Amino acid sequence: EKGDVEAAQYHRDPKISFDDERLLAKYKEGEGEEKEAIRDLLRTLSVCHTVVPEGDLSDPAKIQYQAESPDEGALTAFAKAMGFFFCGKTSTHTTIKVHGVDEVYEILNVNKFNSARKRMSVVVRTPEKKIMLYCKGADNVMMERLAAGQALQQRMHDQLAVYATEGLRTLVLAQRELTEAEWEEWNQTHHAASTAIEDREKALEDAAEGVEKEMLIVGATAIEDKLQAGVPDAIATLAQADIKIWVLTGDKQETAENIGFACRLLTDEMRIQYVNGNNEEEVKGQLAAAVAAAKEGGEAGLEREERALALLVDGKSLLTIMADPALTSDLLALAKLCKAVIACRVSPDQKRQIVSMVRYGVKPEPMTLAIGDGANDVPMITEAHVGVGISGNEGLQAVRSADYAIAQFRFLKRLVLVHGRNNYRRVAMIVLYSLYKNMLLVTSLFFYNFYNGWSGSTIYSSWILSGFNVFYTFLPIIFYGFMEQDVKDTTALQFPQLYLPGQRREGFNMKQLGIWVANGLAHCVLVFFIPTGIFGATGMEDHGVYGTTVMNAMVIAVNLRLVLAENHISWVMHAVVGISVLAFYLWAAILQSLWPTLAFDEFSGVLTASLGTPLLWWTVIVTFVAMNGLDVACLYAHRMYFPNPTYVIQERERGHARRVNSMLAEEGTAMEQSPLTEARPPK
Numbered sequence: 001e002k003g004d005v006e007a008a009q010y011h012r013d014p015k016i017s018f019d020d021e022r023l024l025a026k027y028k029e030g031e032g033e034e035k036e037a038i039r040d041l042l043r044t045l046s047v048c049h050t051v052v053p054e055g056d057l058s059d060p061a062k063i064q065y066q067a068e069s070p071d072e073g074a075l076t077a078f079a080k081a082m083g084f085f086f087c088g089k090t091s092t093h094t095t096i097k098v099h100g101v102d103e104v105y106e107i108l109n110v111n112k113f114n115s116a117r118k119r120m121s122v123v124v125r126t127p128e129k130k131i132m133l134y135c136k137g138a139d140n141v142m143m144e145r146l147a148a149g150q151a152l153q154q155r156m157h158d159q160l161a162v163y164a165t166e167g168l169r170t171l172v173l174a175q176r177e178l179t180e181a182e183w184e185e186w187n188q189t190h191h192a193a194s195t196a197i198e199d200r201e202k203a204l205e206d207a208a209e210g211v212e213k214e215m216l217i218v219g220a221t222a223i224e225d226k227l228q229a230g231v232p233d234a235i236a237t238l239a240q241a242d243i244k245i246w247v248l249t250g251d252k253q254e255t256a257e258n259i260g261f262a263c264r265l266l267t268d269e270m271r272i273q274y275v276n277g278n279n280e281e282e283v284k285g286q287l288a289a290a291v292a293a294a295k296e297g298g299e300a301g302l303e304r305e306e307r308a309l310a311l312l313v314d315g316k317s318l319l320t321i322m323a324d325p326a327l328t329s330d331l332l333a334l335a336k337l338c339k340a341v342i343a344c345r346v347s348p349d350q351k352r353q354i355v356s357m358v359r360y361g362v363k364p365e366p367m368t369l370a371i372g373d374g375a376n377d378v379p380m381i382t383e384a385h386v387g388v389g390i391s392g393n394e395g396l397q398a399v400r401s402a403d404y405a406i407a408q409f410r411f412l413k414r415l416v417l418v419h420g421r422n423n424y425r426r427v428a429m430i431v432l433y434s435l436y437k438n439m440l441l442v443t444s445l446f447f448y449n450f451y452n453g454w455s456g457s458t459i460y461s462s463w464i465l466s467g468f469n470v471f472y473t474f475l476p477i478i479f480y481g482f483m484e485q486d487v488k489d490t491t492a493l494q495f496p497q498l499y500l501p502g503q504r505r506e507g508f509n510m511k512q513l514g515i516w517v518a519n520g521l522a523h524c525v526l527v528f529f530i531p532t533g534i535f536g537a538t539g540m541e542d543h544g545v546y547g548t549t550v551m552n553a554m555v556i557a558v559n560l561r562l563v564l565a566e567n568h569i570s571w572v573m574h575a576v577v578g579i580s581v582l583a584f585y586l587w588a589a590i591l592q593s594l595w596p597t598l599a600f601d602e603f604s605g606v607l608t609a610s611l612g613t614p615l616l617w618w619t620v621i622v623t624f625v626a627m628n629g630l631d632v633a634c635l636y637a638h639r640m641y642f643p644n645p646t647y648v649i650q651e652r653e654r655g656h657a658r659r660v661n662s663m664l665a666e667e668g669t670a671m672e673q674s675p676l677t678e679a680r681p682p683k
Contacts, residue, residue, distance in 0.1 A: 027039065164258070169222065174215035246342070273289075417498075444459065497645065
C-alpha cells in the first residue's frame with residue numbers, strides 16, 4: 001500500500017520517495033532492541049561515508065552532499081530524511097543532528113573503499129564514549145566477515161536475493177565494538193601502514209583486514225538503479241548492426257540478469273547458460289556443459305552462431321577461467337556464439353582483463369569499444385580500442401580517460417552508426433583516392449620515359465608538376481572528408497544493418513585497393529596515350545603545349561572522378577571542384593607572367609600558346625570524357641546489375657522506390673518491404 005511520505009520522513013526531501021512511516025514511528029515510539037537496531041542502521045549511514053556537505057549546514061533543505069558515488073550520496077540523504085542530519089565534518093570529527101540534538105563523533109580511522117575491497121569502514125568514538133567500527137560493502141565480501149551464529153544472517157541473505165531479482169543495487173551494513181586496548185593495538189598497525197614508503201595501499205588493505213571481522217549485522221540497503229532513457233532501444237539497435245554486446249558489472253547475478261532483461265539485451269526466448277561455480281571443478285563442469293549446449297544448435301558446432309543463447313558468468317568463476325589458457329579459449333569460443341554475454345560481480349581490473357581477452361584472443365582481431373560512467377570503468381575504457389565515457393552522476397573520471405564523451409548512453413547509437421560509419425567510409429576513400437591520383441601522375445611520368453630515351457626529362461614543367469597535390473587536387477578530397485554522406489542520418493539509424501560493410505572491412509581491403517590501382521592504370525593509359533597519339537598524328541611538336549594538355553586533362557578527370565565517387569552532392573562540392581580546375585590555369589598564368597623576372601624560361605609563353613591552340617581543347621575534351629566515361633560505365637553496371645543494400649536504400653531515399661513500386665503494381669507484383677532482404681533489381 002502507498003504510504004504517507006510526509007509522515008515517513010523527518011526532514012522531507014522531494015528527491016526521496018521513501019513512504020513507509022513505520023520505520024520513523026518505531027524509532028520515535030519504540031523501546032529496547034528495536035529502537036537501538038534502527039539507531040545503529042541510521043548511524044552507520046550517516047557516519048560511515050566520505051561525503052562532503054556544502055551550502056547552508058544548518059538547514060536540511062538547503063544543504064548539498066558531494067559524494068564519490070550516487071549511492072553514497074543517496075544513503076546519506078536518506079539518513080537525513082530519517083532525522084539523522086549529517087551537518088558538519090572536520091578532519092577529526094563528524095557532527096550529526098539527531099532529531100534536533102547534536103551528536104559529535106570523533107573520527108579515529110578511515111579504511112577507504114576501493115574496487116578490490118568492495119567496502120569501506122570508519123572507526124569512531126561515539127557520544128557514549130564507545131569505540132565503534134561501522135562498515136558497509138558488497139554482500140559477497142561482507143558475509144564472510146560477519147560473526148557466526150547470527151539469526152538474521154540467513155534472513156538477510158534471502159532478502160538480498162529478492163532485492164537483486166528486482167534489479168536493486170544492494171549493500172550490507174555491519175558494526176563491531178572495540179575495546180580501548182583492541183583499538184590501540186590495531187591503531188599501531190594502521191599507523192605503520194599509513195606511513196609506509198613502499199606498498200602503502202597494500203599495507204592499508206592488510207591492516208583493514210585485521211579489524212573488519214567478527215562484525216554484527218546492522219542491516220542492508222537496496223537502491224533502484226534506473227536505466228537512462230533510450231537504453232533498451234540503443235542496445236537493440238546496436239545488436240541489429242551485428243555488434244556483440246557484453247555487459248560487465250559489479251552487481252549481483254540476479255541484479256545483472258534483471259538489468260539484462262530491462263535493457264532488452266536478454267529476452268524470454270533465450271537460453272541462458274550460467275557459469276558461477278564455487279570451485280574450480282564446478283566451473284569447469286559448467287563451462288563444458290555450456291559449450292556442449294551450444295553445439296546442439298547445429299551440426300557446425302562452434303562455428304555456427306546460436307542466436308538464442310546468452311552467457312552469464314560471475315567474477316569468481318572468471319578468476320578460475322583466466323588462470324587456465326584452455327578454459328579461456330573455451331570461454332571465448334562459447335561467447336562468440338552468444339547473442340549476449342553478462343559478467344557480474346567483476347572488479348575493475350577484471351573488466352580490463354575481459355576486454356584484453358576479447359581484443360587479443362579473438363581472431364581475426366575485432367574492434368573493441370568500452371563505455372562506462374564511473375571510475376571503476378576507467379581500466380576497461382583505456383584497454384579497448386575505443387573508449388567512451390558518459391558524463392553523469394558517477395563523476396568525470398571515465399570521461400577524462402575516454403576517447404569520446406557523451407551525456408547519455410543512448411547517444412552511443414548515433415556515435416557508432418552515423419559518425420563511426422561515416423568516418424570509416426571517408427577515411428577509406430581518402431586513402432584510396434590519394435593513392436589513385438598520385439599513381440596516375442607518377443605512372444604518366446614513367447610512360448614518358450619510353451619516348452625520351454630514358455634521358456630523365458619530364459613531360460611536365462617542374463613548377464606545373466609541383467602544383468598537382470598543392471593546388472589542383474587537394475581541396476576536393478578535404479571537403480569530401482568532412483561532407484561525404486551516402487545516406488541520411490535517420491536512414492542509418494533506421495537500418496543498422498548498413499553498419500555491416502564496415503565490420504566486414506568492405507570499404508578498405510585488398511580488393512578495393514586492386515580496383516583503385518586498376519582504375520589508376522586505365523586512366524593513365526588514356527590520359528597519356530590519347531594526347532600522345534593526337535599530337536603525333538597532327539605533327540604538333542611543341543613540348544610545352546603537349547605537357548600542358550596532358551596535365552590539363554588529368555586535373556579535370558581526377559577531380560571529376562571524386563565527384564562520381566561522392567554521394568552527398570552539393571553546390572559547395574561543385575564550387576570546390578571548379579576552383580581546383582581553375583587553379584591549374586591560374587597557376588600556369590602566374591608562372592608565365594614571372595618570366596623574364598625569374599628564370600622560368602621553360603614555361604615562357606606556354607599557356608598563351610596552349611590556349612590559342614584548338615587542338616588542346618579537343619584533346620582535353622576527348623581525354624577526360626574517355627577517362628570519366630569508363631568510370632560512369634563501371635558505376636552504372638555496378639548499381640544496376642550488382643547492387644548492394646546501400647544502393648537500394650539510396651534509391652528509396654531519392655524516391656525511385658515509389659516509381660518502381662508503381663511500375664510493378666501494374667504487373668501485379670510488389671517490391672519487398674525491406675530493402676535489405678534483396679539487393680537484386682526486379683526482372
